[in-house]
Amino acid sequence: MATLTIIAGTVYGNAQHVAEQVEENLAQQGIDCVLESDPSVTDFTDADALLVITSTTGQGDVPPNLEFVFSDLKDESPMLTGKPFAVAALGDSSYGESFCGAGKQFQALLDELQATAVADLLEVDAMETLEPEKDVVEWVNSIKDKLIA
Numbered sequence: 001m002a003t004l005t006i007i008a009g010t011v012y013g014n015a016q017h018v019a020e021q022v023e024e025n026l027a028q029q030g031i032d033c034v035l036e037s038d039p040s041v042t043d044f045t046d047a048d049a050l051l052v053i054t055s056t057t058g059q060g061d062v063p064p065n066l067e068f069v070f071s072d073l074k075d076e077s078p079m080l081t082g083k084p085f086a087v088a089a090l091g092d093s094s095y096g097e098s099f100c101g102a103g104k105q106f107q108a109l110l111d112e113l114q115a116t117a118v119a120d121l122l123e124v125d126a127m128e129t130l131e132p133e134k135d136v137v138e139w140v141n142s143i144k145d146k147l148i149a
């Protein structure tokens, strides 16, 4: 059976917590997952399917733990043709234009590398929820059949 690679981008631990909740929920349903918080390019190229769960830092920036892999993927441009993926972005709409910037950057990069988006970017606004894991777990459950066969 295929394995879902969950990539967590986090500064203060919120997105990590959300990713752990998603992993636990999918594991309970018998879906194999690996959770990567310090991924390399091969974690992306070897994955059967990819779920990126990332917060945004600075002004629309990717969290430091994903900074290197993000720039390596840009530089190396490995083709991820047809690989199913989805991105959940944790952000805060009080940051205006840069709301969920890191998630938007990942969605655009994976599109560029020709992976297949199975859903639109999920934007989770800290101004609207104190329990982002609820929204993300529910969303993942609604797309899991497209993400992982």
Ligand SMILES: Cc1cc2nc3c(=O)[nH]c(=O)nc-3n(C[C@H](O)[C@H](O)[C@H](O)COP(=O)(O)O)c2cc1C
Pocket (backbone or CB within 6 Å): 009, 010, 011, 012, 013, 014, 015, 016, 054, 055, 056, 057, 058, 059, 060, 061, 063, 090, 091, 092, 093, 095, 098, 099, 100, 101, 126
């Ligand atoms: C210094 C700082 C900068 C931030 N910049 C942005 C931003 O540009 N856009 C955004 O949508 N959210 C921004 N946020 C909000 C975080 O993405 C949000 O609080 C998220 O839940 C943090 O998750 P984490 O603990 O996994 O890093 C910022 C938060 C901090 C503390």
